[in-house]
Amino acid sequence: MSWESWVIATFSRTLAYGTPLLLATLGEIYAERAGVLNLGVEGMMIIGAFAGFAVAHNTGNPWLGVLIASAVGGVFSLIHAFASITLRANQVVSGLALTMLGLGLSGVLGRRFEGMPLFHPLKEVTVPGLASIPILGPILFDGQNLLVYISIVLAVIMWYVLYRTRIGVSIRAVGEDPATADSLGVNVARVRYLCVFVGGVLAGMAGAYLSIAYRPSWTDGMTAGMGWIVIALTIFAFWNPLLGLVGAYFFAALFHLSFRLQAWVAPELLKAMPYALAILVLIAVSRGTLQKRMGAPSALTLPYRRGEE
Amino acid sequence: MKRALVVLGVLAVMISVGMVGLADAYVPGTPLKVGFIYVGPIGDYGWTYAHNEARLIVEDTFPWVETFIVESVAEGQEEAFIDQLIQEFDVDVVITTSFGFMNGTYAAAQRYPDKIFAHASGFMRLPNMLTYMADFYQVYYLNGIIAGALTETNKVGYVGAFPIPEVKRHLNAFALGVQAANPEAEVQASWIYEWFNPAGAKEATEALIADGCDMFAFTEDSPTVVQVAADNGLLSFAHYGSQMYQFAPDYVVSGQAVHWDAIYVDFLQKIYDGVYTAQNLQNVDYWWLMSQDAVAAEAQPGVPINPLYVDALKAYMVDDPVLGMISAYDLFYTRLAQFSNPGVTFDPFQGPIVDRTGVVRVEEGSWLSVDSLITMEWRVSNVVGSWPNEP
Amino acid sequence: MKLLSRIHVERRTASPAWLVFAVSVGAIVAALLVAGIFFRAYGVSPLRAYGDILRGAFGSRLGITETIRRAIPLLLIGVGLTVAFRALFWNIGAEGQLLIGAVAATGIALFSGLPGGLLLPAMFVGGFLAGAAWGIIPATLKSKLGINDVITTLMMNYIAIYIVDWLIHGPWKGPSMRGFAYTDPFPAAAVLSTVGDTRIHWPTLVIGIVAAIVAYIVVKRTRLGFEIRVVGENQHAAKYSGISHVKITLLAMAFSGGMAGMAGVGEVAGIHHMLLGPANVTGGYGYTAIIVAWLARRNPLAVIITAFLFAVLLRGGDVIKVSLGLPFQLVNVFNGLILFFLIGSDILMRYRISFGRKERETV
CATH class of the missing domain: 3.40.50.2300 (Response regulator)
Structure with missing residues (x-):
């Protein structure tokens, strides 16, 4: 087999599998940037996958499914927001609870959709003209899903907002030093709510991508741990949306290659890689200025209440 | 603290009191209660779904069969469910449908010598435990x-x-x-x-x-x-x-x-007829293929x-x-x-x-x-x- | 004035005891009420469901023994977690520490060649040390490098999962298991004895209860316990009073990881008698134990009760799966709700406590 087709297949699969990772990671980056760790990604994704499939199946309109899935993911995330921001409950426990609830609810409600085919999934698109560019054309413009492009555009926009706008300054300030942000007139709770909500919306969308586009059908537990990879990815991306793009595709490539290279590399090694890399990255940036520039937001997991601490 | 000890004491007494009134052996020709222990959810597309379809056919085929099911049982937890099926629902036959249930099924079969056990895809048998497999x-x-x-x-x-x-x-x-x-x-x-x-x-x-x-x-x-x-x-x-x-x-x-019902119908009928009992299953190993319509x-x-x-x-x-x-x-x-x-x-x-x-x-x-x-x-x-x- | 306010404070410090209890019970009741809506939506009377859960857990000898069996790993892990949580270390890696403990026990059971009598003690020691080592890694990363404990412990769970996967598919795959991904069964000398014909592997239970009592005494009555508390409550104060933050964190996590490791030994030596798929080894105990330790308010002795309580839920969930034919995912809904109500209700107590602290400041 020619090296071109090898490259094309690997990269186009990377885009396809990396998209749900990217969407959910972008959302988690925003939540964590605002200081809220949300371990409920898996739960929000699966509830989105279920809601998206149910709507797409009943209405025959896949985009409506994506829309509702995002909304459901967003609403679902508000439970975590309420617990961790308003009630200032422990974020770790609340996130775990959200995952349990999401897996449980989708499993119970999704029973009657098990085994149903989806006759109107999100169709892949081919961009005429561009698709015939050698190598790049087949990778980028032939048979990819519209959500693939949307996620890339979102990554750029979300990077821009985070680093180049006032809103972004507020978000980062709230995650680094909420007391100071508060004294400067930033509404800490509101920013955090917003960011958690964005995280929920994108996780829901990622779930819908899985159940309406990537593999159009509903199966209990179909996110299969992707939400936890997203947690690792968020770290791996240094909480930066553009690096999130790189990281999501890197992990997706690892996943795809674990099947193509399995005659040579132990699959367990490639599967454990995202988690090991996340820890190594944290170690690498744990010192001095790197920690400040690239490490975790200082106020991550810390609830904020004016006048405390 | 003291209260906790008292509670523990009471529990210890309750545990040390032996089991009472375990059900008797199955009498051929009487209604048969069958418990199924599944490894996955019934809603999967494969293994467990197929077993459950077979169970439904068995219920339709034999008016004298009543079935009970447990789905998504983790390996290592099967024994507790077997106990529950036998003690609470008084089942006569327990069918465990995963290789990983082998040890638990084997242990339960030893503890309930009067009950009949059927284990899919395994290789350990007892006078009251048969094995079966429909192979592709x-x-x-x-x-x-x-x-x-x-x-x-x-x-x-x-x-x-x-x-x-x-x-x-x-x-x-x-x-x-x-x-x-x-x-x-x-x-x-x-x-x-x-x-x-x-x-x-x-x-x-x-x-x-x-x-x-x-x-x-x-x-x-x-x-x-x-x-x-x-x-x-x-x-x-x-x-x-x-x-x-x-x-x-x-x-x-x-x-x-796969038609697991071919196997289920066969051995449940034999149990009903008194051909298979809790004493003669040591060498009963179904390895059924196309010729048996499995x-x-x-x-x-x-x-x-x-x-x-x-x-x-x-x-x-x-x-x-x-x-x-x-x-x-x-x-x-x-x-x-x-x-x-x-x-x-x-x-x-x-x-x-x-x-x-x-x-x-x-x-x-x-x-x-x-x-x-x-x-x-x-x-x-x-x-x-x-x-x-x-x- | 001073005297009055002091009496005031005393009254408040007295009330949290029942308040904590009342709030905890209230949270569980609230969760049961909301979960009741789901039962109803599923066409099952909530009363019937809860009745079945209680009956399943207490109504028979089988129920009680099974409940105790499920409580064992929760007890061991939970006791360890209370200590880690006291040192303000967020160990959500008990799942992985349990697995590594199980791996160590399996290695000793199958390959050490130790004489029979030494086998089980060696497995427990080995399991403790392995779990402790797995716990010390994130503890070191946090106390030396300031790396977030939640994330490292979580990531290490997955690494442990793939280590077990690799072992049972590769080097440790049992020749007697006909190619299936399990190790060989343990020799009889490596199998824990049980109470009568039950599945209660009592040595592990004894270890858990002893550990709960010892941990309680250490935490409440010793210098070390005091240091753990100081580190957990106020890192600056710890620094000024010359307490080594690093030492305390490492010790707390060695204990927490070690206890989880021993829970892993109990599961493989007491229940499975072999190493098998990681999800089946842990049964999610590592995560459930977080709720257990949380509900015990970080009191090691109270874990004896909360571990039992959650074992009732686990056992009861199993029972209604059969008796009411409910989908197994309902148990997840149930646990999620209880967790939310528990952490949500915490504010009632914290509000009280912070109020109390303010009072104290005015003294």
């Missing part, structure tokens, strides 16, 4: 004949759950079928290391497509491979038949269907080959060493008839077979024993890709 290897061989005939790239993909003897046996049988129809074609194996993992099955299939495969068989409990193949305009063989066929009716050529090659019930592909198969000619020039279609039905015949006259693993490393695995003219079949680690010469534990 003949069916995969039939699927392989079609794959060999219809592949245009001479590369056929197989997405396997785990590289364990059960799946290796099926993959090998499939590859032998491919070889029978098309000596040029290879079968490429890809493992996803899970019984159920849609995302893994999707990427494994895509990877095989990228490597040039154009036909797909698989062992995984979701219709993913069928869907992905169809999206690329490629053909596949449905695992557990009708459930998956509907996902791509135009692209599923054939597939594997498995079938079909795209959907009653349709062995999707009509869309009949013409192509009739047009494809095979030079068989015994049957001479014969169309793939006729070869398929000849083998199907031979497998279905109670006195089976052909076996996929019929010698001579040389494995990929050149070792003779089956001597000319002989067949493999069931024991060799269920411990198979070697691979057929036309299988490529990863193959852990190759001898």
Whole structure:
């Protein structure tokens, strides 16, 4: 087999599998940037996958499914927001609870959709003209899903907002030093709510991508741990949306290659890689200025209440 | 603290008081209560779904049977459920449907010598514990004949759950079928290391497509491979038949269907008749194949080959060493008839077979024993890709 | 004035005891009420469901023994977690520490060649040390490099999962298991004895209860316990009073990881008698134990009760799966709700406590 087709297949699969990772990671980056760790990604994704499939199946309109899935993911995330921001409950426990609830609810409600085919999934698109560019054309413009492009555009926009706008300054300030942000007139709770909500919306969308586009059908537990990879990815991306793009595709490539290279590399090694890399990255940036520039937001997991601490 | 100790004391007393009033042995001819312990959710597309379908057929067939079920039981937790089924629901027969339930079932069978146990796919038996298995290897061989005939790239993909003897046996049988129809074609194996993992099955299939495969068989409990193949305009063989066929009716050529009810109906009837009791099951091991109607090659019930592909198969000619020039279609039905015949006259693993490393695995003219079949680690010469534990 | 306010404070410090209890019970009741809506939506009377849960857990000898069996790993892990949580270390890696403990026990059971009598003690020691080592890694990363403990412990769970996967598919795959991914069964000398014909592997239970009592005494009555508390409550104060933050964190996590490791030993030596798929080994105990330790308000002795309580839920969930034919995912819904109500209700107590602290400031 020619090296071109090898490259094309690997990269186009990377885009396809990396998209749900990217969407959910972008959302988690925003939540964590605002200081809220949300371990409920898996739960929000699966509830989105279920809601998206149910709507797409009943209405025959896949985009409506994506829309509702995002909304459901967003609403679902508000439970975590309420617990961790308003009630200032422990974020770790609340996130775990959200995952349990999401897996449980989708499993119970999704029973009657098990085994149903989806006759109107999100169709892949081919961009005429561009698709015939050698190598790049087949990778980028032939048979990819519209959500693939949307996620890339979102990554750029979300990077821009985070680093180049006032809103972004507020978000980062709230995650680094909420007391100071508060004294400067930033509404800490509101920013955090917003960011958690964005995280929920994108996780829901990622779930819908899985159940309406990537593999159009509903199966209990179909996110299969992707939400936890997203947690690792968020770290791996240094909480930066553009690096999130790189990281999501890197992990997706690892996943795809674990099947193509399995005659040579132990699959367990490639599967454990995202988690090991996340820890190594944290170690690498744990010192001095790197920690400040690239490490975790200082106020991550810390609830904020004016006048405390 | 003191209170806690008192509570513990009371509990200790309650525990040390022995069990009372355990139910008696089953009296043949009386209503029979049967408990099923499933490893997965009934809603999966594969293994557990098939067992549950069989259970429903059993209930319809025998008015004297009442069934109880537990789904999604984790390995190691089966004993508690067996206890509950027996103590609370007074079941007479417990059926455990996963290899991983072997130790728990065995221990329970020793503790309840009057109850009858049936364990799927295992090898430990007791006077009150039988084992059973409906095996697909003949069916995969039939699927392989079609794959060999219809592949245009001479590369056929197989997405396997785990590289364990059960799946290796099926993959090998499939590859032998491919070889029978098309000596040029290879079968490429890809493992996803899970019984159920849609995302893994999707990427494994895509990877095989990228490597040039154009036909797909698989062992995984979701219709993913069928869907992905169809999206690329490629053909596949449905695992557990009708459930998956509907996902791509135009692209599923054939597939594997299992009828556990054939086995269940048989041994439950024998228990009802008093033929099987809690004393004589030590050597009862069902290893049922096509001739017992426990498995079938079909795209959907009653349709062995999707009509869309009949013409192509009739047009494809095979030079068989015994049957001479014969169309793939006729070869398929000849083998199907031979497998279905109670006195089976052909076996996929019929010698001579040389494995990929050149070792003779089956001597000319002989067949493999069931024991060799269920411990198979070697691979057929036309299988490529990863193959852990190759001898 | 001073005297009055002091009496005031005393009254408040007295009330949290029942308040904590009342709030905890209230949270569980609230969760049961909301979960009741789901039962009803599923066409099952909530009263019937809860009745079945209680009956399943207490109504028979089988129920009680099974409940105790499920409580064992929760007890061991939970006791360890209370200590880690006291040192303000967020160990959500008990799942992985349990697995590594199980791996160590399996290695010793199958390959050490130790004489029979030494086998089980060696497995427990080995399991403790392995779990402790797995716990010390994130503890070191946090106390030396300031790396977030939640994330490292979580990531290490997955690494442990793939280590077990690799072992049972590769080097440790049992020749007697016909190619299936399990190790060989343990020799009889490596199997824990049980109480009568039950599945209560009592040595592990004894270890858990002793550990709970010892941990309680250490935490409440010793210098070390005091230091753990100081580190957990106020890192600056710890620094000024010369308490080594690093030492305390490492010790707390060695204990927490070690206890989880021993829970892993109990599961493989007491229940499975072999190493098998990681999800089946842990049964999610590592995560459930977080709720257990949380509900015990970080009191090791109270874990004896909360572990039992959650074992009732686990056992009861199993029972209604059969008796009411409810989908197994309902148990997840149930646990998620209880967790939310528990952490949600915390504010009632924290509000009270912070109020109390303010009072104290005015003293």
